[in-house]
Amino acid sequence: MKNGRPEVVVITGATAGIGRAAVQEFARHGASIALLARDHERLEAARAEVEQLGGKAIAIPTDMADYAQVEAAAERVERELGPIDIWINDAMATILAPFDEIEPEDYRRVTDVTYHGFVWGTMAALKRMRPRDRGTIVQVGSALAYRSIPLQSPYCGAKHAMKGFTQSVRTELEHDKSKVHLVILDMPGVNTPQFDWCKTTLDHHPKPMGKYYQPEVAARAIYWAAHSRRAEVVVGMPSLLAIIGEKFIPHLLDRYLARTGFKGQQTQQPIPPDRPSNLWQPVPGPYSAHGAFDQGARRHSVELWASMNRTWLLADGLALGLFLRSRLRRDNARVRVSTSAS
Structure with a gap:
């Protein structure tokens, strides 16, 4: 609650994966939530879910790669729900393919959604938060912002860029003694629908690499980070090991990932010729928070618990x-x- 009213929260990428799990988490706490995503049907399904869980929501079809749409969405949020307290940047796109098999326009599209989408969201949020001198922006990042892996060069590059841009903006806020807070979450692999619909040139179905978690773990981290004053929150042992490994043994990691990173991101299941891709258009269907890899996904993170209770x-x-x-x-x-x- 803020001054006796429900928190106003904007969540991008709100209809599936980590974003959908975050919507559920904030709804349980009675927040008023603006849902930003492209798919109209899933937006309405997410809105209904928020109301069933005790929150309030508005659904705003938005392509985060388009600044004009993002700014218009922010304006509508404040007009219909009130001043934005928390803005969560989560929308993403990726391509699983060797670098030399990616078309330039596709590479740019991933960058526009996964990097520029965070820039536009942060810009729209700060435009409203800075004059009020309050608010929190949560950047849902990745351990891949520290340690890149093969077959995901557009996504890894975008996450590296997002981290650098956020640190720069944070120093400007510090200089101005602003009370607006920016926090980055370093996420591990998460069982989300991205592996069902990401564009790929691989022969076999993509999967999370190594140990991975259920999206509810990420959602709990997002909710906690939005109400703490941490600059960065590491979620999961794989993220911690990636950060430490990149600092001390980067060349060893290069050789290890060159040997394991290709097979480690594919199942034995061949990809059907009619596999959908959500890179340019949303993929219809009842996708929600979870992907196809519930078996083996971890439901708790000791590292997150330790960080929350340090x-x-x-x-x-x-x-x-x-x-x-x-x-x-x-x-x-x-x-x-x-x-x-x-």
């Missing part, structure tokens, strides 16, 4: 350390007394 963990660790130090001193004193007596 203050208590540090306090408990300090208390334990002081207790052990006290015990050690007492034991040493007893030994000295015993030695003196003998």
